[in-house]
Amino acid sequence: MSSMFSAKPRGRPVDRLSLIHRHLHNRPIVEINTPFSTERISQPSEDIPWLPPTRASSEFLPPLQSRSIVKMSQQPEHPTLLIPGPIEFDDAVLQSMSHYSESHVGPAFVATFGETLSMLRKLFQTTNEKSQPFVISGSGTLGWDLVAANLVEPGDEVLVLHTGYFADSFADCFEVYKAKPTQLKAPIGDRPQLDEIEKVLKEKKYRAITVTHVDTSTGVLSEIKALSELVHRVSPDTLVVVDAVCSVGSEEIQFDNWNLDVVLTASQKGIGCPAGLSIMMVSDRAIERFKARKTPPGSYFASFKNWLPIMQSYEAKKPAYFATPSPQLIHALHTSLTQILSRPLEERFAAHKKVSQQVKDHVSKLGLKQLASKPENQANGMTAIYLPEGVTPPDVLPLLAKKGVVFAGGLHKQIAQRYIRFGHMGVSVVDDQRRGDIKKALDALDASIAEVKSS
Numbered sequence: 001m002s003s004m005f006s007a008k009p010r011g012r013p014v015d016r017l018s019l020i021h022r023h024l025h026n027r028p029i030v031e032i033n034t035p036f037s038t039e040r041i042s043q044p045s046e047d048i049p050w051l052p053p054t055r056a057s058s059e060f061l062p063p064l065q066s067r068s069i070v071k072m073s074q075q076p077e078h079p080t081l082l083i084p085g086p087i088e089f090d091d092a093v094l095q096s097m098s099h100y101s102e103s104h105v106g107p108a109f110v111a112t113f114g115e116t117l118s119m120l121r122k123l124f125q126t127t128n129e130k131s132q133p134f135v136i137s138g139s140g141t142l143g144w145d146l147v148a149a150n151l152v153e154p155g156d157e158v159l160v161l162h163t164g165y166f167a168d169s170f171a172d173c174f175e176v177y178k179a180k181p182t183q184l185k186a187p188i189g190d191r192p193q194l195d196e197i198e199k200v201l202k203e204k205k206y207r208a209i210t211v212t213h214v215d216t217s218t219g220v221l222s223e224i225k226a227l228s229e230l231v232h233r234v235s236p237d238t239l240v241v242v243d244a245v246c247s248v249g250s251e252e253i254q255f256d257n258w259n260l261d262v263v264l265t266a267s268q269k270g271i272g273c274p275a276g277l278s279i280m281m282v283s284d285r286a287i288e289r290f291k292a293r294k295t296p297p298g299s300y301f302a303s304f305k306n307w308l309p310i311m312q313s314y315e316a317k318k319p320a321y322f323a324t325p326s327p328q329l330i331h332a333l334h335t336s337l338t339q340i341l342s343r344p345l346e347e348r349f350a351a352h353k354k355v356s357q358q359v360k361d362h363v364s365k366l367g368l369k370q371l372a373s374k375p376e377n378q379a380n381g382m383t384a385i386y387l388p389e390g391v392t393p394p395d396v397l398p399l400l401a402k403k404g405v406v407f408a409g410g411l412h413k414q415i416a417q418r419y420i421r422f423g424h425m426g427v428s429v430v431d432d433q434r435r436g437d438i439k440k441a442l443d444a445l446d447a448s449i450a451e452v453k454s455s
Ligand SMILES: Cc1ncc(COP(=O)(O)O)c(C=O)c1O
Pocket: 036, 085, 139, 140, 141, 142, 166, 212, 214, 215, 216, 217, 243, 244, 245, 246, 266
């Protein structure tokens, strides 16, 4: 064991787990500490990794017999995961990960990877051959590094539209690469308005503007089409970058028609594939900008210089190597994309809208308010719900867990103690009739709120 790890006692596994599972037990919520937060610096490093995976969910849940759990097809019984990602996975997606080992440069795997990239073009709705899909091992956060390392240069100005926690983190990422982010913030639950954005865009030259399509901390939906039209009219050289980690697969995105330069996402949310893949679509204009850089990209692993030829080769079904991909995850992504594209995309987005409206109506009938205050800025894949006065997430989340439903606690620093988040994406929505996840969650919410009010 290296001295870095053994310098101080690491504490019991249960204490370390509590950092992650804070919303499942009754102690006060600890300060949020995530890998993409600067607060991580204040945590002793020995508190972060080495979690014994088999203990994770059972530690803080009641005994299995006392939970109300529906058996989901071939999967072991488990509480229904309705946080805003990772989401519940389809059996076929999970089963495709138990693929035997194969060479990552062998013809079979190269064909699967190539098809996966081509399917992403359909999901993002681009027919421009010069748009470039990327699938790289990592998570959504890697998408921020890819943008900051390749598409802006040190000293470049970037306008970051803020609708919650994730804009702060994207701005932090730009600073690491010595770019100059300016955040335009809206009040909690709202989004910056187009006239404000226009005014700011006219003040200086921005290399890129970023917008979080759905901010997972607030459930606020941003309008991408109108924003992109505005940027192209007022500041045509500014690249339009969309953080769509919590929207691809649950919200409509038209890459070509909306004139977008980057849409970045991850595998574990609306796409319904286990976590571990950073997924991105980049316009030909952005690729040209990359090629015209005056300075080399500020990262080795995240450099387009290294990944561009690899992605192009895979899509042309030719073997190539820069860093080893995860064949099993690519198989899972191939399966989930095949499922998604087997039905018209409009149907999928309509199903998410319908279920979202049902959830939001139910929440209002319960007398609860959402963080996203206006109907037009409410996401369709999740709902962030204010709790009754004086009630905190640790009061409610264990009650939901007892009923076999896992929601998430608050994530917006200023109000984290006052709300919970309900993710309704992917199979829980499109396979709602068969699975019954949404009804189960709404029943559990009704009962838990009633219990907490009467206690
Ligand atoms: C909007 C948004 N952006 C970025 C991220 C970071 O993605 P990841 O946790 O996969 O690194 C998340 C994660 O939830 C997110 O919701």
